Amino acid sequence: MALDKGAVIEGVVTGITNFGAFVQLPENKVGLIHISEVSNVFVKDVHDFLKVKEKVTVKVVSIDDKGKIGLSLKALMPAAQPEAEKRTGEPKHFESRRFENKRPEGKHFHAGAPKAAGPMSFEDKLSRFMKESDDRLLDLKRNTESKRGGSGARRGD
Structure with a gap:
């Protein structure tokens, strides 16, 4: 099974660092899930999302000239809805409209x-x-x- 960009494969987490997690892939290859590719939500600590020896399904997002394999869990997840959207049902930029045109002491400069x-x-x-x-x-x-x-x-x- 050849690894190509966009391929979805299974692997086992072999190590966790402060910048991501290393995953053992088929054909004795190792890839990295960068911390930004772990989840759709903010990830402060990778340990909160992954454990060593955990079996994971990942997507290959990059393979550079040196053979380093970039992996992603986030690419296989549905898009996360921003918090403001969850509360109001409107995209976040609409929620901020309630503060428009408000100036100190009620003055509208324009x-x-x-x-x-x-x-x-x-x-x-x-x-x-x-x-x-x-x-x-x-x-x-x-x-x-x-x-x-x-x-x-x-x-x-």
Whole structure:
């Protein structure tokens, strides 16, 4: 039985390291299941998933020029569903939408001037940007001064 990339074969775990597990394959060959290929979930310790002398079915994912054989258990598992998806039924990126447009003290920085019916000219865009920037700087200055305990001008006294 020749080992080819994509082949599904059985083997026996012969050793476990912090970076993966070595598997004895047919024809007296040895392959490595890298820690990233052990499971669809985060693997902190390979010992939590595999034991020495355990019989496993693996998929050959790579064979390099030196003859090193890369194996995977994860490739034979169904895709894991992210935690957020399990809870809400929606993909994770949809769950984060509940935090969109929330700013400190309820301020929406881009809610400035009402939008014009047509496209804005460069001058209008620049003017709007400058006004919003000045407003943000003023808010920041007020916030910083209040934390210092007063006006920044009194420092020299």
